[in-house]
Amino acid sequence: MDIALGAAVRIRRRTIGMSQEALADQCGVSFQQIQKYENGANRISFSRLVQISRALRCRVTDLMDVFDGADKETAEDLDLLTHMRTPGALELLSAFERLPPEVRSSLVNLVRTLTNQAAAAAAKEAAIA
Template identity: 45%
Template sequence: MALDDAAGPDPVDIAIGARMRLRRKSLGISQGALADQIGVSFQQVQKYERGANRVSGSTLVAVAAALDTTVGWLVGEEGAISDAADDIVQALAVSGAVDLLEAFVDIPKASARTALVALAREMAVPRSS
């Protein structure tokens, strides 16, 4: 069966990109710095992280080394990652999600954090199951 580009990025590519972004952000590495380490443009790193472009095997090994992790972790094969954990990785892959979480953690008042969660829930569009 031929791949259909019109159908959008492959879910596996999106999951790998999400893990790349999560790990990169947790280490405080910019897309440009990662790009320099693996020998691609920062735009290419953006495409990898969105799942728009597939990461070749050799590049995946270079990314894992640059992010001080394993290829197994990047592809979701290490550890018994539950569906819930995978959902969290996917949610954190959304642009701005990690930034929002980092800011949320820095809010000192519990009541303010609760208010922010209530606001976000009010603004959210319910997901279909």
């Protein structure tokens, strides 16, 4: 839960173009503390969550939507948040969104091909070992 909430904070912060330092200043904590919240290393208290949501110009519930229900959609949301924590993922997504649709389609096909080739190579190596 701490990881999912931290990821939601990070996504919202980056979406509005705010740095960790700026968020930290508005919340009265160090930017290292914001890093710990975003990585799920430290639990965010409710009072701190209220401060963070005000600084991010959103409602507390906007950040906590990842916890609504335990259905498949929520699991997929949590999985997406985990993927978005991968270094470079948000930068890649931001750049991807700026590409023309035909270039996006070509890029997706290229990544699928590379992924399939990597999986085949890994399977071949596992069979040899």
